[in-house]
Amino acid sequence: MTTKLVVVADLGHFKAYRLEESPDFSRPRIKLLEDWETNVSKHLSEEVTDQAGQFRKGSAPAGPTDRSDGEEHNLDLERRRRAVKKLAKRMDELFAPDQVEAGYLAASSEISRALLDALDERTRAKVQKTVTANLTKLNPDQVIDHCCASPRGLEK
Numbered sequence: 784m785t786t787k788l789v790v791v792a793d794l795g796h797f798k799a800y801r802l803e804e805s806p807d808f809s810r811p812r813i814k815l816l817e818d819w820e821t822n823v824s825k826h827l828s829e830e831v832t833d834q835a836g837q838f839r840k841g842s843a844p845a846g847p848t849d850r851s852d853g854e855e856h857n858l859d860l861e862r863r864r865r866a867v868k869k870l871a872k873r874m875d876e877l878f879a880p881d882q883v884e885a886g887y888l889a890a891s892s893e894i895s896r897a898l899l900d901a902l903d904e905r906t907r908a909k910v911q912k913t914v915t916a917n918l919t920k921l922n923p924d925q926v927i928d929h930c931c932a933s934p935r936g937l938e939k
Contacts (some may be wrong), residue, residue, distance in 0.1 A: 784801075784803065784821045785934060786882045786883050786884060787804070787883070787884065787886055787887070787911075788799075788802065788878065788883055788884045788885075788886035788887070789801075789802050789803040789813055789889070789926060789930050789931065790799060790874055790876040790877070790886060790887070790888050790889070790890075791797035791884060791887065791889045791890075791918045791919050791921075791928075791930075792870050792888075792889070792890045792891070792894070792898065792916045792919065793890065793891040793894065793914075793919050794821065794863060794865075794866050794891070794893065794894055795820055795821055795865070795919075796818075796820055796821070796919040797817070797818070797819055797820070797821070797870055797873060797915070798815065798817070798818045798919060799815075799816040799817045799818075799873075800814060800815055800816060800923065800926065801813065801816055802887070802931060803812045808894070810927070811927055811931055812818075812923075812927075813926060813927055813931075815923070816877075821869060822862070822869070823867040829849065830853060835861045838870055840913055841850075850877075862907070863894075864877070866894075866902055867894050867897045867901055870894075870898055870899065870901075870904075871898055871901035871902050874893075874898075874902060874906055875903045875906045878909050879905075879906075883909065884908050884909065885911045886908075886909055886910055886911065886914045887910070887911060887913075887914070887930040888910050888912070888913045888932060889913075889914040889915075889916055889917075889918040889929060889930050890913070890915065890917075891915075891916070891917035892915045892917075893916045894917070895913065912930065914929055914930050916929065918930070
């Protein structure tokens, strides 16, 4: 029996399911393997504790403008990049065993391409179908309908 995985992700959530197909089942089933969140969904103030104006711009006081303006300097972009890297690393770990032969990926449109690019070549080769949609909040039956079913039945 081939083992297929279904991975559903967005910047804040990651869910991995094992797809179970059998002639005995009226439709495929999926079983949740893992479900976790990245820190991107947390508010930035929970991650960064310093306030604007706490650090000097220069080494010598220069009057009322001698303090930092508190710019984030692409902090949100860096947090997104790290989250995609973390998602890709976990996918590589899940797809690494020889038992996993194929899989499906459903990722939000904002990270779908970046996530595929960050995957290892072997993992990327095992991804049979990519759905560009955020399915993290759907129940397992809805995930099956979006990811695994095709007009002619299931992809083999």
